Amino acid sequence: MPKLPAPPIPPQFLPQPPRPGTQRGRPRTPLEKGAEAGKSAVDWIDERTSLSGGVRWMLFRKVPKGTNWYYTLGSATLFAFLSQAVTGVFLAMYYRPETTGGAYESVRYINNDVFLGQLVQGMHKWGSSVMVVLVFLHMGRTFFFGAYKYPRELNWVIGVVLLILTMTMAFTGYLLPFDQQSYWATIVGVNINGTGPLIGPYLSDFLRGGPEFTATTLSRFYAIHMLLVPGAIAAMIGAHLYLVAKLGTTAPPWQRAAVDTPELVEEKV
Amino acid sequence: MAPNRRPSKSKYTADRGTPGAFEGETVTRRRFMTGTAHGAGALATMGFTLPALAFAIGPIFKNQSLGWQTIGTPDMFPDNNYIPAVMVIAPGVGEAGKSTVYVRRRNPAIDTQPPSEFNRWVAVTSRCSHLGCSVRWIPSAERFICPCHGSVFDLEGVRVAGPAPRPLDRFFTRLHDGFVQVGRRYSVNSELRAFSPRDPGEPLDGIGQYLYPSRPSVRI
Numbered sequence: 001m002p003k004l005p006a007p008p009i010p011p012q013f014l015p016q017p018p019r020p021g022t023q024r025g026r027p028r029t030p031l032e033k034g035a036e037a038g039k040s041a042v043d044w045i046d047e048r049t050s051l052s053g054g055v056r057w058m059l060f061r062k063v064p065k066g067t068n069w070y071y072t073l074g075s076a077t078l079f080a081f082l083s084q085a086v087t088g089v090f091l092a093m094y095y096r097p098e099t100t101g102g103a104y105e106s107v108r109y110i111n112n113d114v115f116l117g118q119l120v121q122g123m124h125k126w127g128s129s130v131m132v133v134l135v136f137l138h139m140g141r142t143f144f145f146g147a148y149k150y151p152r153e154l155n156w157v158i159g160v161v162l163l164i165l166t167m168t169m170a171f172t173g174y175l176l177p178f179d180q181q182s183y184w185a186t187i188v189g190v191n192i193n194g195t196g197p198l199i200g201p202y203l204s205d206f207l208r209g210g211p212e213f214t215a216t217t218l219s220r221f222y223a224i225h226m227l228l229v230p231g232a233i234a235a236m237i238g239a240h241l242y243l244v245a246k247l248g249t250t251a252p253p254w255q256r257a258a259v260d261t262p263e264l265v266e267e268k269v
Numbered sequence: 270m271a272p273n274r275r276p277s278k279s280k281y282t283a284d285r286g287t288p289g290a291f292e293g294e295t296v297t298r299r300r301f302m303t304g305t306a307h308g309a310g311a312l313a314t315m316g317f318t319l320p321a322l323a324f325a326i327g328p329i330f331k332n333q334s335l336g337w338q339t340i341g342t343p344d345m346f347p348d349n350n351y352i353p354a355v356m357v358i359a360p361g362v363g364e365a366g367k368s369t370v371y372v373r374r375r376n377p378a379i380d381t382q383p384p385s386e387f388n389r390w391v392a393v394t395s396r397c398s399h400l401g402c403s404v405r406w407i408p409s410a411e412r413f414i415c416p417c418h419g420s421v422f423d424l425e426g427v428r429v430a431g432p433a434p435r436p437l438d439r440f441f442t443r444l445h446d447g448f449v450q451v452g453r454r455y456s457v458n459s460e461l462r463a464f465s466p467r468d469p470g471e472p473l474d475g476i477g478q479y480l481y482p483s484r485p486s487v488r489i
Contacts, residue, residue, distance in 0.1 A: 183365060184402070187402075188400045190468075192400065194468040194470055201471065201482060202484060204468050205329040205484050206325075206329055209328045210486055211466070212366075213362070215362055
């Protein structure tokens with residue numbers, strides 16, 4: 001098995017050999033003891049899981065020359081998703097999916113009465129737009145850099161699935177505050193779904209949980225928004241990242257490999 | 270096995286000759302065991318996924334009707350102007366489930382469909398046939414106008430301008446114990462022929478009625 005590359009640890013953090021002449025049995029400082037405890041805990045886990053190899057494989061990869069700030073858009077999207085996940089989990093602690101005023105009232109309560117509620121709800125609300133924008137920027141980077149080409153086509157496909165799931169999240173989340181705006185936006189949105197030929201009408205019925213917009217619709221959207229799609233997104237992100245680590249990233253298109261091109265000479269016949 | 274013997278062609282008999290196999294058995298016990306374990310696992314998995322899936326998509330196939338709702342008395346509705354009335358189109362969501370319905374008495378000079386027990390009053394929905402916004406009846410212009418994308422409908426609910434793909438939907442009406450009642454919704458094409466209710470945005474003329482089939486949940 002080939003040796004994995006060593007993590008780039010700065011020299012001052014590498015274990016130092018004792019200076020010549022110093023006492024070997026010197027009592028250790030509390031800081032050293034703490035570091036030892038941490039190391040032995042990590043070693044205990046690593047001895048039983050061999051995780052460190054995988055972590056090193058995932059994190060300490062070689063990247064091509066010319067890698068630039070555009071390559072951070074995927075990580076930015078991931079960060080936006082994590083922010084949505086964390087704020088969403090805590091919003092679920094106060095939110096009630098009731099159509100007869102409970103949903104609107106609970107969102108009003110989060111915004112006006114809960115400590116930092118306005119901030120958390122605001123982060124979730126604006127963060128969703130940020131995530132959609134970042135997904136498209138990341139997609140544009142991939143497209144214009146030609147990073148979707150062989151052997152990375154499958155990662156592009158997974159990315160498109162993630163784009164659709166993100167849009168589903170944005171659509172289902174829009175209804176949850178249950179004010180006039182979200183109510184009518186969802187009516188129009190479901191009707192746009194219905195304009196798909198043949199399966200459109202059935203898709204509308206599925207989304208609404210019936211022929212009309214009822215209490216079932218809200219709880220259905222809530223379940224899709226906080227259980228079904230986040231799980232699917234997390235799984236898809238896992239596959240996406242695995243393929244990124246497995247296949248590596250591409251160099252920007254303007255980057256040329258340094259090859260020795262033989263000088264052209266006129267052929268003498 | 271003799272070195273010159275051709276390899277067995279069938280994968281089903283590939284395990285022949287393993288210790289304990291009977292001579293001449295067509296499916297080896299190892300293969301049978303594997304198949305049984307996989308089959309039992311698939312059966313158990315379907316045992317919870319299929320009911321859960323049916324549970325989620327069940328409402329598509331359940332016919333839902335709210336029955337007849339009283340909206341007024343016969344003398345409330347003239348035959349040349351619409352009077353708004355409020356009816357419930359979705360139960361259990363409070364004010365959000367209510368919708369305006371515009372009602373007038375049937376006028377033989379305008380309404381050319383054959384008279385019946387269920388169209389003595391013309392009840393037109395306020396839901397735009399484009400994307401479901403609320404249209405408003407403007408009496409002075411004798412037009413329904415949608416604020417969202419500017420669809421305009423005439424006295425019969427037929428589109429005269431805008432992006433709407435079909436006329437406004439209608440409701441069955443009847444006289445019951447001296448009160449006017451509205452019942453189920455139905456959609457009409459541009460010749461005012463009745464169809465099972467469609468959602469907004471779905472055309473009914475020409476190929477439209479086949480591209481956007483009626484749904485079991487509201488089929489009449």
